[in-house]
Structures are given as structure tokens and as C-alpha cells.
Amino acid sequence: MRELQKLSAASIEQLPGAVPVQSDGRTVALLVPLRPASEAARARFRQALTQAQSQRSPEEQAALDREFGP
Numbered sequence: 412m413r414e415l416q417k418l419s420a421a422s423i424e425q426l427p428g429a430v431p432v433q434s435d436g437r438t439v440a441l442l443v444p445l446r447p448a449s450e451a452a453r454a455r456f457r458q459a460l461t462q463a464q465s466q467r468s469p470e471e472q473a474a475l476d477r478e479f480g481p
Contacts, residue, residue: 415442 415432424444432440448456467475 423442424446426442426444429441429443431438432442464472
């Protein structure tokens, strides 16, 4: 755990993926570098979102609007 304090943001960004964080020989967390999504991934997300919105019933949309705002 103390080794985490020595990591820079640049070194975390260069990790190949999720890395287990261990304390006393047991995994207690995962260190996951965050990377921006590609434009293609964003386009796929927008397409899936549009499709899901078109399939919602008015009641489902009203419930979402109450929970998160219009």
C-alpha cells in the first residue's frame, strides 16, 4: 500500500490494465488506469443510447425524468 504513494500519474496511465493492490499478501483493491474512450466507442454508445430511448415506454421515461430530471 505504501508503494502506491510513490506512483506518479504518468506511471499509472502507462499500466496495461487493472493491477491488483495487495496488503499483507491479499488483494484489497484494483488500480485501474482511466483512458478516454475512442471516437468509435463514443459513437457506439450514442447509438445504443438512442436505441434504448426509442424503446422506452412513456411511463419508463417519466420515472427516469422524476429520478434524474428531464
